Amino acid sequence: MDNLNVFSADIRKHTLRALLAFGGGHVGGCMSMTEVLAVLYGEVMKIDPTNPSWEDRDMLVVSKGHCGPAVYATLALKGYFPVETLDTLNKEGTILPSHCDKNLTPGIDMTTGSLGQGISCAVGLALGLSIKNKDNYVYCILGDGECDEGQVWEAALFASTKKLSNLIVFVDWNKKQLDGFTSDICDLGDVEKKFEDFGFFAQTVDGHNVTEIISAIDKAKNTTDKPSLIVLDTVKGKDCTFANIPQNHLIRFGTAEYDDAIAFLDDKISKLESEL
Amino acid sequence: MFKLVKKILPEPFEAKTAFSKTMDEMASADENVIYLDCDLMASIDMTEFAKKFPTRAINCGIQEANMIGVACGASLIGLKPFTHTFGPFATRRVIDQIYISGAYGKTNIKMIGSDAGVTAMYNGGTHMPVEDMGLLRTIPDVTLLEPTDSVMMCDLLRQIKDLDGVYYMRVTRKVTDQIFEEGSTFEIGKALTLKEGSDITIITSGCCTSDVLHAHEELATQGINAEVINIFTWKPIDAEAIINSAKKTNAVLIVENHNIINGLGSAVCEILSENIPVISKRLGVPDRFGEVGSMEYLKETFGMSIADIVTAAKELINKK
Numbered sequence: 177m178d179n180l181n182v183f184s185a186d187i188r189k190h191t192l193r194a195l196l197a198f199g200g201g202h203v204g205g206c207m208s209m210t211e212v213l214a215v216l217y218g219e220v221m222k223i224d225p226t227n228p229s230w231e232d233r234d235m236l237v238v239s240k241g242h243c244g245p246a247v248y249a250t251l252a253l254k255g256y257f258p259v260e261t262l263d264t265l266n267k268e269g270t271i272l273p274s275h276c277d278k279n280l281t282p283g284i285d286m287t288t289g290s291l292g293q294g295i296s297c298a299v300g301l302a303l304g305l306s307i308k309n310k311d312n313y314v315y316c317i318l319g320d321g322e323c324d325e326g327q328v329w330e331a332a333l334f335a336s337t338k339k340l341s342n343l344i345v346f347v348d349w350n351k352k353q354l355d356g357f358t359s360d361i362c363d364l365g366d367v368e369k370k371f372e373d374f375g376f377f378a379q380t381v382d383g384h385n386v387t388e389i390i391s392a393i394d395k396a397k398n399t400t401d402k403p404s405l406i407v408l409d410t411v412k413g414k415d416c417t418f419a420n421i422p423q424n425h426l427i428r429f430g431t432a433e434y435d436d437a438i439a440f441l442d443d444k445i446s447k448l449e450s451e452l
Numbered sequence: 453m454f455k456l457v458k459k460i461l462p463e464p465f466e467a468k469t470a471f472s473k474t475m476d477e478m479a480s481a482d483e484n485v486i487y488l489d490c491d492l493m494a495s496i497d498m499t500e501f502a503k504k505f506p507t508r509a510i511n512c513g514i515q516e517a518n519m520i521g522v523a524c525g526a527s528l529i530g531l532k533p534f535t536h537t538f539g540p541f542a543t544r545r546v547i548d549q550i551y552i553s554g555a556y557g558k559t560n561i562k563m564i565g566s567d568a569g570v571t572a573m574y575n576g577g578t579h580m581p582v583e584d585m586g587l588l589r590t591i592p593d594v595t596l597l598e599p600t601d602s603v604m605m606c607d608l609l610r611q612i613k614d615l616d617g618v619y620y621m622r623v624t625r626k627v628t629d630q631i632f633e634e635g636s637t638f639e640i641g642k643a644l645t646l647k648e649g650s651d652i653t654i655i656t657s658g659c660c661t662s663d664v665l666h667a668h669e670e671l672a673t674q675g676i677n678a679e680v681i682n683i684f685t686w687k688p689i690d691a692e693a694i695i696n697s698a699k700k701t702n703a704v705l706i707v708e709n710h711n712i713i714n715g716l717g718s719a720v721c722e723i724l725s726e727n728i729p730v731i732s733k734r735l736g737v738p739d740r741f742g743e744v745g746s747m748e749y750l751k752e753t754f755g756m757s758i759a760d761i762v763t764a765a766k767e768l769i770n771k772k
Contacts (some may be wrong), residue, residue, distance in 0.1 A: 194582045237525075253748075276556060277556075279557070279558050282489050282702075285528075286525065286528070286557065287552065287553070287556060287557035287558075288554075289552065290548050290550075290551075290552040292517075292548075293517075293548070293549055293552055293553045294521075295521075295551055296518045296520070296521020296522050296525065296549070296553065297521045297522075297524050297525035297528075297557075297559075298518065298525060299518070299521070299525060300522035300523060300524055300525020300526040300528075300533075301525040301526070301528060301529060302525075303525070303526050304511070304525065304526035304527075304528065304530070304531050305510065305529055306529060307486065307507055307526070307529075307555075308529055308530070308531070309634060310529075319710050326517070327517045327518055327521070327549075330513075330515035330517060330518035331516070331521065333513065334512055334513065334515065334518050334522065337513070338510075401624060447741030452630075
């Protein structure tokens with residue numbers, strides 16, 4: 177699993193590279209979800225980077241669409257497009273806009289950005305696959321702040337009623353949203369229990385532990401009569417040296433902060449590789 | 453090609469029956485057709501359809517936002533989703549879902565909003581969409597349709613099934629007047645000249661078409677030769693037909709079952725003002741909410757009855 181930890185650290189590095197090119201962005205939420213991206217694209221999902229629209233692929237809907245840069249870093253590292261493209265983030269005419277856009281970026285399976293909508297589209301993908309008797313999986317990553325949206329819970333009720341066991345949803349439970357702690361702004365309470373009550377097979381894992389994430393996905397896949405929900409217990413801004421600040425949803429940063437963060441991540445990667 | 457009926461009479465069935473029959477035909481012939489509804493299947497005669505196609509008739513429950521998202525997602529698997537709920541909930545309640553997951557995301561959904569304007573009758577102001585087309589008109593790449601009768605509705609349903617993109621069709625569920633002979637076909641985006649005339653152009657849509665044709669007869673008895681154009685595709689609108697007719701008549705009256713703000717009249721006047729600024733007038737719901745009542749009561753209340761059309765046409769001609 178150490179290679180997935182290296183991949184995750186590399187996603188963090190390349191996310192920061194993309195964000196640096198624009199002078200900042202949604203650092204916090206990108207950093208909290210790199211392990212699950214590493215697991216999905218490095219191990220779990222059936223994909224073909226040379227054929228992004230391959231009909232038999234598994235699909236990912238990043239419902240927290242503002243964290244597109246972390247997904248772009250992942251896709252670039254997997255070869256969907258050149259790594260250098262990351263430097264065009266948010267530049268005029270780019271294929272990498274701030275929020276995920278399936279019509280611009282190879283490998284992005286659904287356009288998102290208006291919070292709460294991505295999970296409905298993921299549910300629709302899962303329903304469509306089910307109607308077509310296809311055995312691909314649909315993954316979806318929700319933000320915890322995003323779960324303020326009523327549409328999330330509409331989608332949850334629908335998915336469990338239709339027994340969409342080909343749907344595996346993650347909640348990036350980093351406990352913070354733009355204006356502060358989710359517990360202060362719109363308290364979600366026990367996320368796992370809520371989804372369980374909405375008919376999901378629900379689990380909670382350390383969202384920065386790739387082994388735990390893989391194990392949870394395995395258990396989810398063994399569930400045959402209901403959709404799955406995996407709460408990723410994460411830290412907003414994880415492993416980004418300049419993101420350990422109260423307001424880390426959107427951070428502007430420059431070369432000095434970037435160099436410091438990259439040095440930390442390089443050191444981490446070196447240690448991980450020496451253990452491989 | 454279309455052919456007008458010789459005499460306008462009510463269709464011998466409710467529009468919802470024609471809708472469910474056509475959906476059944478399409479789903480039988482094409483296994484990619486799916487139908488999603490928000491707990492209103494019984495209201496639009498789709499209960500039998502749901503029994504016949506249990507995996508492709510999806511009752512979402514009362515959750516319009518999720519329905520639109522699910523339909524958008526399912527379309528990416530190659531399915532052809534039709535969605536239905538009442539017009540207000542099919543549009544203003546889910547405008548962002550239509551905008552982002554639908555049009556901006558370039559997915560393929562065919563949205564049916566029932567009980568257009570005054571046809572909502574006794575469901576009243578909460579359920580009476582007089583703004584639905586106007587709301588969606590500001591979203592790029594959305595095609596807006598209002599069938600004139602069931603003959604046209606069924607033809608358009610069959611056409612949009614196989615077309616990519618986001619379509620919204622506002623319909624009535626009730627008995628409507630038959631305007632076109634069975635077998636008529638229609639081209640999306642093309643206006644229909646129902647009557648040729650030279651004194652004034654009357655542009656109309658949906659259930660107002662029958663009223664305008666009756667007004668046309670009344671005007672003829674008074675020696676006024678009105679041209680009647682039926683615009684069933686509100687967007688993209690047939691600018692050429694509007695301009696050509698205005699050139700001929702120099703006066704345009706628009707009659708619509710919609711708020712006159714950002715409705716068909718607004719769309720027509722945009723074309724006129726930029727191309728041939730002739731005198732014009734919009735008849736429709738005068739920027740007010742719906743209320744309970746019969747269609748006749750509502751049309752009279754809103755100032756869009758046959759008598760109102762005749763009066764407005766004559767006033768407009770006098771102002772030329």
